[in-house]
Every structure is written in structure tokens, then in C-alpha cells.
Amino acid sequence: MILSVTGTGNKEAGEPVRFYLEKSDGGQILPIPANSSQWRSPTTGNYYYQLGACTSQNFQPCGVSYVSYTLPVGDYRTHCDLPTDPPPIKCSGNPFCSSPLGSGGENCNGWIRCSGSDRAFFSIVAPGLTPTPTSIPATCSAPMVPTVEVLNNKTYENKLDFRVTFGRDDQLQYQTYIKDGQCLGSWGAGVKNEDCSLGRGRVVKQETVNTNDSDKCLTVRARGKNLAGGLICSQCQLNDSNTCCISDWSQTKRCSFCRHPTSVTTSKTVCNPGQPDEYFGTRITWADQSEVEDGFVIYRCDTGICPSDTSNYIATLGRDTNSFRDCDYEYGTKSYAVRCYTDDCAPIRKLTPTPTPTPVSSCSSAVLSPSVFTFNKNKTQAVIVSGLVGANLTTDVDHVSFRSSNSSITSVNPSTDFSYPFSTTVKGEKVGGPITITADVYLKPDDGVADCFGTARVTVSTEDPWFQTQEGDVHSQRNIRSSIPRTALEPFFSLKGATGYPGVVSYNGSTKPDFGAGEVSSKKWLAKTSLSVPYRYS
Structure with missing residues (x-):
């Protein structure tokens, strides 16, 4: 018997493609297949056997073949790479892959993408025997109620990605409905009814909605089906808990899509007015055409169709805005586009505007309490910064550092306090004084230089x-x-x-x-x- 696999890595420098074999029940293969290495999962106890490996270079596929004459009788399956332990399993070609798009879809955290037949099942039987056909269950099991999640919000390009999770042994019925306007009241007309689709427990559906004429509302729901008795999915329409088991419908997702603005125009706007480097930037305006938008994204392009990449916007604005001012480039050097977005089902990636610089605070002196005191040797006294002249003690201070003019007579602990109220504990180490306790105040943002200070005077008297x-x-x-x-x-x-x-x-x-x-x-x-x-x- 010859077993083969091909795989393509996602690293230019090269990535290993590993070919694994396991028994369908996860048990040990004895004798161990020749020229293979055995690994056992400490979590599941399953045995895995690496039959070979190759290296995919520069995104080009490589192949592995294994010739066997001694595999014992049994049921087997193959896959690429080894399941990560403990679960959830993470690798793209593996039958247990938990990537967003399922096995054979997007790469999972750098794991290789294998051929579509990497989850191949086969049996070794004794000579002259006919393999026992796979048994068909006589009674169906209660299917899992699917969950529907929104993975990626791309409503600015009229797209949403829905991830549907359902039972691994179930089949999926997936439905969508569309209507004009807001997501209120009826669902509108049925658009899609994908019945009996498979996905080993998880599929991702991308929905694209046309909003050229109006706002739209998309409704998505799903339910699971479990079959028995040789029934096919299209025959399972009514739950009989025998050969046709149907779950409840999932929680419904209703998502808005907005009609994009029109009449996008540009004009000159003065940037840095009254300054020596005053120049003309660009003011972009548009006509809002939507009642459901949550905001707008702004695109800036060099030449050609704008935008060339809809995910590469330069600014996000709130709802009901109709203008944007760009002073990063001179007027006439860039082209612009504006699109709306909605976030009632999932947030988009929003860009935070550059905040206006906050004026730097300053202080001239600090007040310590108590400012003068006497205590005995081995006694302690808390000293607190109770006030600042010229700054706010609770909001403007980054930290305060405390020091003693003679640490052999009085010590301070902590020497630095980063939280309000800023204080230290002074301890009398031996008789002496008066000693000066100094509090150096560092305001925000901290540049490493004290902005002001305050002092207290302390004398250590004889013992009790x-x-x-x-x-x-x-x-x-x-x-x-x-x-x-x-x-x-x-x-x-x-x-x-x-x-x-x-x-x-x-x-x-x-x-x-x-x-x-x-x-x-x-x-x-x-x-x-x-x-x-x-x-x-x-």
C-alpha cells in the first residue's frame, strides 16, 4: 500500500509538512509501522505515527509518500501535522482543525495547508474478506442548537462574515432573509436556504448585501439535523425523534447595512492659519443617504480607483457627520472616498483621532504634613504630601520620591510612592537631629526631573x-x-x-x-x- 500527501507552507523560508497516521479508535499500532515515530497524547491517550516529512519552500507544495506491507488489520485515518495537545486542536490540515474557516481553510497560526484528502479513511482487511460496511444508526440523536456569531464587520464594503457552530455529527440548515430599511418588524423575503450542509461542526458564511437603492436588514438563523435509518437530509423536514431529529432554531442575528453616501466633493481648507507654514489642505463633504449608519470611514488614495483596498481607511467618524478635514497633504495631491458602516452586530476597527496635546502642568512647591515633629528612637511617623502650589495633587502627579538628609538618624520607607495619597513612613534610627525629610514631586508626563519639592523637619529624642x-x-x-x-x-x-x-x-x-x-x-x-x-x- 502507498500512502501520499502534499502540503503547502506559508513561510518563504520553508515550513515542514508532516504526514501522520492513526487508528480510528486512537489505539496503538503493533508492530509499530516501519521507519515511523510514535507519539501519544497525554490528554486523550491516542497514538500518532509520523510516516514522513518534507519542507515546503517559497510557498510551493512538497510531497511525502510512505510504502507499507505490514500494517495490521484495522481501520485507519491520515492527516497532516500533529494535533496540538491539550485540545482544542490547532492545525489547518488536521481533521480536528479549529481555524475560523475549518479544516482545509485558512492557515491556523502558521500551520501548513494540506491537500483536501488529508483526512483519508481506509481499512486493512484479512485476505479474501469483504470489509464490513459502515453501520447506519437506527435512531437519530438530538442535534445541538447551532450558535451564530459575526466574525468580521465589513459593512463599509457591504459584507459580514457569520460563523455557525453546530454538532460534529449533525447537518446544518442555514437561512437568510432580507428587507429594506431598519431591522424592525418582519424579516422580509427569504434569500438563502442552505439545507443539509456539512462542515465538521463549524462553517463560515460570508454575506454580501446590495445597498445601492436603500438601507437593508439581513436576518440570519440556523438549526441542526441528525439523521438515522438511511434517511437523507432533504427528507427530514419534521422532527419525529426517530430517523429525523431537528434542533430548535438558533438565536436570530439581525444586522443592518447602510446605503453609502453620495455627492462626495473636495475643496480647499486653510491649514496652520496665521503661521509661516500656512497651506491649503482638503475638505471632504458628502450627502448622507442612510437612516441606520453608525458612522463613516474615509479613504485617501494616490491615483486610480479609490479605494483600492476597502480595509485601509484613514479615519472613522460618527453618525450624521458630512465633512472631514485633511491637513496631512496639500490640496490636489490626493483623491478621497467615503463609505458608511453599521456596528449593530459587531464593531469595526475604529481609528482614534490624535488627541489635542494637554498643557504640561507645573508646580512651585509641595506641602508636607506634619512639617515639624519630634519622636523617640525606634518610633515611626507617617509623612504625607498634603498639597501642591501650582498643580493638582490628585491628577497631575506621576510619583513622589522621599529622602532623608541623614539616613543613619532617620530612614524613609517607601522611598518612592506612585499612588495618591503620596506618603512615606519615617523611622528614628538613633538620637539626633533636626533632620530634613525632602519630598521630590514628579508631574505627568514624567521626564525624569523633579518639578518641585517640599520638606519636613524631624528630631529623634532619647529612648523611652x-x-x-x-x-x-x-x-x-x-x-x-x-x-x-x-x-x-x-x-x-x-x-x-x-x-x-x-x-x-x-x-x-x-x-x-x-x-x-x-x-x-x-x-x-x-x-x-x-x-x-x-x-x-x-
């Missing part, structure tokens, strides 16, 4: 008062706090006495005692308890 006990037991019905510094000669709350032991410290508060940088004692005797008759010392 602290005390120690010796030998005697200490109890508090609440909490105990003594901020023992690291520099203490003996950094313990309870010191050893003449007996060589410290006292026992106990408390009944909700939090453990705070001994600063010290500890309770050298023995770490600390208990949480209560006393019914507490001792009182005076």
Missing part, C-alpha cells in the same frame, strides 16, 4: 524610659512594658540577686510583656497567671 528589677518576684494583673535598649549592661528585666537567681515575672494581660531589645531574665522565668489578692507596692 525603662526600668529593671532584681531578684524579687514581679506580677502584673495586666501587661508589663519596659523598653530595655540593646546598649543596657545587662539586657534583662529581672536581674540576679545575692542568691544568684532572678525573680519570677508573671502577668495576666492579653499580650506578652514588652521588654524592648531585652529579655525577661537569664532564666527566662515568665508565667501568665492571675492573683486573687494582688500585692501592691507604694
Whole structure:
């Protein structure tokens, strides 16, 4: 047996075309076909066998042939490239392709386009045996209700692409209706009834509507059919849930098409008036002929028929406009065209006009709160930018950077704040001061240079008062706090006495005692308890 495939890549430099074989049930082929490589999907468990490959250069097809004398009895299918794992599968020639136009249509993310027979089915049977014909189901299954989506809005060239998704084992009935005017009331006359079409679960239909005489409304719907008992699609018109199963109609899509403007004219318009480089640009005007348009697209062309490419418009305008001013080229050097569009079913690609430059803000100084304060070592204080002179604090500021004139005495964190309210936390590292905290303000757009600044003055005083006990037991019905510094000669709350032991410290508060940088004692005797008759010392 000789198996062959041809494929065409979409890269000039060359693209591989790979030829794969699999059993119809996804099982392993034993013995493994000669000169092939085996791959198993970790998601589905199916086995795939690469029979060969070639390289398509400069968009020219290449071919692969495989000769087999030893394939075991069974049902097989072939396809180009390997399904991407996990699903959904992505490759154009593959029978599971999920490209917009289905298998054999547009390339899928750079995968190759293969011949139409890449999903070939065949069987290997024992000598002298006749293959068992494919069984015909006796009873139909309930078909899936199709979904109808608009893929591409090209109403400026009177086209819409509809993607219809339906059951993979179903057949499709697709209908369109057309009427003049707005999409209100009746559907109008039937235009298309494509019954019994196939597409392995997905098809794309492009509809073109003529609006030379009036606005138009296009209505699209679809339903699925599942057949059994040898029934053909044209015989399935009434759902009997036996041999003819028909789904409900899909959700209806009603899409407007606008009549394009007429009387497109051009005239001179002054550009850069009063400036040394004043010149004449072009003013384009037109007569609006539609009641349903959502806007207009403007085309600018060098020579010949305009537009030569309907997707290459230079501007999008809103509804009910009738003029456009072009100062990009001098008058008389370009030709122009205008078309309308609708977006009631899907948006078009809109072009954002160049915004008018916003005046750059400036500030002369910033106000910090608090502006003067004193706190103890190891304590913190929040400092916030509370105001600006000459700019808006909430809308004009990009970020604020904070710094200390002596970071060994006071530190700041964060050093930069990008969100309002702009603030930092100042911590006293050691006794000293006064120290200056500076906030450098950078306005939008940030050019890397501070636009103004503000300052605060801070002094770090000595540590909090602290005390120690010796030998005697200490109890508090609440909490105990003594901020023992690291520099203490003996950094313990309870010191050893003449007996060589410290006292026992106990408390009944909700939090453990705070001994600063010290500890309770050298023995770490600390208990949480209560006393019914507490001792009182005076």
C-alpha cells in the first residue's frame, strides 16, 4: 500500500509538512509501522505515527509518500501535522482543525495547508474478506442548537462574515432573509436556504448585501439535523425523534447595512492659519443617504480607483457627520472616498483621532504634613504630601520620591510612592537631629526631573524610659512594658540577686510583656497567671 500527501507552507523560508497516521479508535499500532515515530497524547491517550516529512519552500507544495506491507488489520485515518495537545486542536490540515474557516481553510497560526484528502479513511482487511460496511444508526440523536456569531464587520464594503457552530455529527440548515430599511418588524423575503450542509461542526458564511437603492436588514438563523435509518437530509423536514431529529432554531442575528453616501466633493481648507507654514489642505463633504449608519470611514488614495483596498481607511467618524478635514497633504495631491458602516452586530476597527496635546502642568512647591515633629528612637511617623502650589495633587502627579538628609538618624520607607495619597513612613534610627525629610514631586508626563519639592523637619529624642528589677518576684494583673535598649549592661528585666537567681515575672494581660531589645531574665522565668489578692507596692 502507498500512502501520499502534499502540503503547502506559508513561510518563504520553508515550513515542514508532516504526514501522520492513526487508528480510528486512537489505539496503538503493533508492530509499530516501519521507519515511523510514535507519539501519544497525554490528554486523550491516542497514538500518532509520523510516516514522513518534507519542507515546503517559497510557498510551493512538497510531497511525502510512505510504502507499507505490514500494517495490521484495522481501520485507519491520515492527516497532516500533529494535533496540538491539550485540545482544542490547532492545525489547518488536521481533521480536528479549529481555524475560523475549518479544516482545509485558512492557515491556523502558521500551520501548513494540506491537500483536501488529508483526512483519508481506509481499512486493512484479512485476505479474501469483504470489509464490513459502515453501520447506519437506527435512531437519530438530538442535534445541538447551532450558535451564530459575526466574525468580521465589513459593512463599509457591504459584507459580514457569520460563523455557525453546530454538532460534529449533525447537518446544518442555514437561512437568510432580507428587507429594506431598519431591522424592525418582519424579516422580509427569504434569500438563502442552505439545507443539509456539512462542515465538521463549524462553517463560515460570508454575506454580501446590495445597498445601492436603500438601507437593508439581513436576518440570519440556523438549526441542526441528525439523521438515522438511511434517511437523507432533504427528507427530514419534521422532527419525529426517530430517523429525523431537528434542533430548535438558533438565536436570530439581525444586522443592518447602510446605503453609502453620495455627492462626495473636495475643496480647499486653510491649514496652520496665521503661521509661516500656512497651506491649503482638503475638505471632504458628502450627502448622507442612510437612516441606520453608525458612522463613516474615509479613504485617501494616490491615483486610480479609490479605494483600492476597502480595509485601509484613514479615519472613522460618527453618525450624521458630512465633512472631514485633511491637513496631512496639500490640496490636489490626493483623491478621497467615503463609505458608511453599521456596528449593530459587531464593531469595526475604529481609528482614534490624535488627541489635542494637554498643557504640561507645573508646580512651585509641595506641602508636607506634619512639617515639624519630634519622636523617640525606634518610633515611626507617617509623612504625607498634603498639597501642591501650582498643580493638582490628585491628577497631575506621576510619583513622589522621599529622602532623608541623614539616613543613619532617620530612614524613609517607601522611598518612592506612585499612588495618591503620596506618603512615606519615617523611622528614628538613633538620637539626633533636626533632620530634613525632602519630598521630590514628579508631574505627568514624567521626564525624569523633579518639578518641585517640599520638606519636613524631624528630631529623634532619647529612648523611652525603662526600668529593671532584681531578684524579687514581679506580677502584673495586666501587661508589663519596659523598653530595655540593646546598649543596657545587662539586657534583662529581672536581674540576679545575692542568691544568684532572678525573680519570677508573671502577668495576666492579653499580650506578652514588652521588654524592648531585652529579655525577661537569664532564666527566662515568665508565667501568665492571675492573683486573687494582688500585692501592691507604694
